[in-house]
Amino acid sequence: MDIAADPPDLDQPPNPAISEAVNAAEAVLRRRYGAKIQLAEPEDLGGSKLSTVVRVRVAATPFSLPRTLVVKRYNPPMPSEAFVREAVSYQLFTALTAEERMCPELYAHDGTAGVIVIEDLGRAPTLADKLLGDDARAAERALLSWARSLGRLHATTAGREADFDALMRRLSSAKVKGDPLAVNGPAAIERLPQLLEDVLGVHTPAHVFERAERTRWLLATSRHRGFSPSDLCPDNNLITSRGVRFLDFEGGCVRNIMLDAAYLRVPFPSCWCAFALPAGMTEAMFAAWRAEVRVMWPDLADDSVVLPRMLDAQLFWVWASTFWFLPRPGEQDGPIDSHLPSPRRSVSLAARWRHLCDEAARAGADNIVEHAQAVVDALSKKFGPDLKLPMYPAFR
Helix, strand or coil: CCCCCCCCCCCCCCCHHHHHHHHHHHHHHHHHHCCCCEEEEEEECCCECCEEEEEEEEEECCCCCCCEEEEEEECCCCCCHHHHHHHHHHHHHHCCCCCCCCCCCEEEEECCCCEEEEECCCCCCEHHHHHCCCCHHHHHHHHHHHHHHHHHHHHHCCCCHHHHHHHHHHHCCCCCCCCCHHHHHHHHHHHHHHHHHHHHCCCCCHHHHHHHHHHHHHHCCCCCEEEECCCCCHHHEEEECCEEEECCCCCCEEEECHHHHHHHHCCCCCCCCCCECCCCHHHHHHHHHHHHHCCCCHHHHCHHHHHHHHHHHHHHHHHHHHHHHCCCCCCCCCECCCCCCCCEHHHHHHHHHHHHHHHHHHHCCHHHHHHHHHHHHHHHHHHCCCCCCCECHHHC
């Protein structure tokens, strides 16, 4: 959710989707507060194919409300799974203290209209802005702050799964539940060996496939569970004066925190903004995250506990993201996102398999090492010998 958009172009004709979002927000605020609240000067913040997102000024209200709010209205049919997950996620955090809340405050929501009204965090830069900028120190500070904040997010929401599930049942007649990755992730792992064979000519031995299949345990119940936004891409994390604030909870759920922790090591496996980090940066980020979560889960201070789990999560994400991003026969080896600064797919995937090879070697997982190296070699042979992932612009 972009809340740092340029000012609106007043010469443009009104967008019907924006007008509908503002009208829906006024209606839900009226029901929530029992009086008319007038909103004005809507500013388009981008949204997505699923929704319209606008910043609005509170023009008239008998109550004490912020000067501006952010409105997100989902496209029909409603209530969609994405709306339910986002509304429930904001409800969960709004019930916490201001110090514990690491996202915008929820002011109102309505499932029938598919609208949520949340706090406006202003025009703070995102983590993506920092990484794509030209200040290495600022980017490093932002990454470490994000890693610490992710750890606090996990620790703060430990033991709140029952609360999340109760809110989910109350809002969803369709019984939305679980981790949205629980379907797409295993399907990707199951189908990747055939794709590697078809595209790269790489055979996946049965024992390697079985090892990857075992990472499904990450999607089952475990004691290391906390809230996850699911989409932890850099553009969904605001760097504010009060610390990092997480946005976009369309996939919000409670799940094994190691799946999020692997974003520190891969990094950002499901995202367009996936360049390389300086040497030692991922280790520093992991240490920052670990310092926060071990307060709630002391066993995560033990390398023999946390490192095998991290390798499993890394293996899961490398396999899944390869299935999602590997160019199919006849498909161009273009950037991950053609409209945003992104590396080529083959370059990004080669870096992930190379890193997996290194981490598996440290863990003594020779079967993973041999297969990962075969994939790297095949990617280089098919897409070019120089598949070196460039650094984020801030570190170049």
